[in-house]
Amino acid sequence: MRSHPATTAVPDATGQAARLAARLPLELMEEVVSAAGGREKRRRLLPAVAVMAFVLGCALFEGEGYREVARKLAGPLAQAAGRPRWRVPGAPALCQARARLGPRPFELLFGRLACPLATAATPGAAFGRAVLLLAADGTMLDVPASAANIAAFGPPPSRGGQGGCPQVRLVTLAGCGTRGLAGAAFGPRKGQGTSEQALACQIAASSSLGPGMLVIADRNFSGYRVITAFTATGADVLIRARSSARLPVVKVLPDGSYLSVLAHPRASRRRTVRNGYRRRRDSTLPPDTGLVAGLPVRVIEADITATPATGTPRTTRYRLITTLLDPATAPAIQITALYAERWEAETGYRELKTFLRGTRRVLRSQRPDGIRQEIYALLCTHQLIQATRATAAHAAGLDPDRISYTVTLRALRRHLTRPRPASTPRAVLREILSQLLPLHRRQRSYPRAIGSSTAKRRALRATVTNPVTYTITITPPPTRPK
Secondary structure, three states, X not given: OOEEOOOOOHHHHHHXXXXXXXXXXXXXXXXXXXXXXXXXXXXXXXXXXXXXXXXXXXXXXXXXXHHHHHHHOHHHHHHHHXXXXXXXXXXXXXHHHHHHHXXXXXXXXXHHHOOOOOOXXXXXXXXXXXXXXXXXXXXXXXXXXXXXXXXXXXXXXXXXXXXXXXXXXXEEEEEOOOOOEEEEEEEEOOOOOOOHHHHHHHHHHHXXXXXXXXXXXXXXXXXXXXXXXXXXXXXXXXXXXXXXXXXXXXXXXXXXXXXXXXXXXXXXXXXXXXXXXXXXXXXXXXXXXXXXXXXXXXXXXEEEEEEEOOOXXXXXXXXXXXXXXXXXXXXXHHHHHHHHHHHHHHHHHHHHHXXXXXXXXXXXXXXXXXXXXHHHHHHHHHHHHHHHHHHHHHHHOOOHHHOOXXXXXXXXXXXXXXXXXXXXXXXXXXXXXXXXXXXXXXXXXXXXXXOOOHHHHHHHHHOOOOOEEEEEEEOOOXXXXX
């Protein structure tokens, strides 16, 4: 699948959010329909722009039937169709209009909308005064088990492919704080070029990543290929390394971190083959243990202890690699604490999959093109909601984390179903700002229990939802005797 870039420059991110807040971007839709070659030759009851608005409405009102969605959005659809006395078409006509339009206009629309929606001055969105934070992660979306979808996306993952739903793998790059999507790529759950690492590389190659940005990700993205794809754009990375990764100590730094080299896989393989050849030949030459070519990185090893108000403390070892090499501007303690921002991506997925799409809800379409169209529409709608959150936070000078996603979603749904004179974007922002989240939210810990039953996971979480205090201890590398 293609990746989808952010085409708006970061310095204008708050302006982009304001232009998208509490509205359907009909002007942008007109532009992308023309760019995709989807302009109709005669004016229909359902012109292409109205169909785009309808599909976005299906994502906004997931679970509603086609005609019900069209009734709710009668005002915006009439405006898009240019017909004041617009009537609601039948469900077959709406279905055919979706198929006629295809996924390409939505792909272009997401490319126009994609942006972190924050600047380095946005509270909670940056490190220091100049580094904008972004989080990369992946998830799965369930699609109907039609023959066409199974052929395109693979069989269901359970029961030997005989049960459940096929899945689409989605990887996104989201701005911290606003959780605005700066890029996305998706593809089948299995297959060449559809792993999370491959999709992340697609995003890096086509997004607006650049200097002054820091990509945070978990250890699934710690490979040389992914890290060099991100750093080739000029951005920096903060990624948790696997415990098995070989990261030799080049120089110990005053804050307990150390400089190292992330070896190029080809150079590392060449050294392994060469050493193996020497052993087989009983060579008198010592094994090659020197540094190989690779990417200079800084390694931070730390123990993070979570101490609940009641219960037993739990300590976890973290091994982080970053391309922020100067400990004076990026101390190890601050960088380790910054890694927690990675969970912004998980929060964004919960908003998209649970609050917007609906819990355990399967996408609608029985055909692959319809699935691609739905995913683009879901991403575009999610971005419009996040833009409204970011605009409300910017207008009030607040951290975007104070703005509730569910409050914003409900306000937008009401706004778009009301007559235009009765509701304005400014009224929507006032409604959102009247229901802020608490300033200091409770620190909690939810350890993963992989492979456990649902009952055991719930019991484990019930014991650690009380206030938790976190302590970070930097662990310097052991010194070698001289």
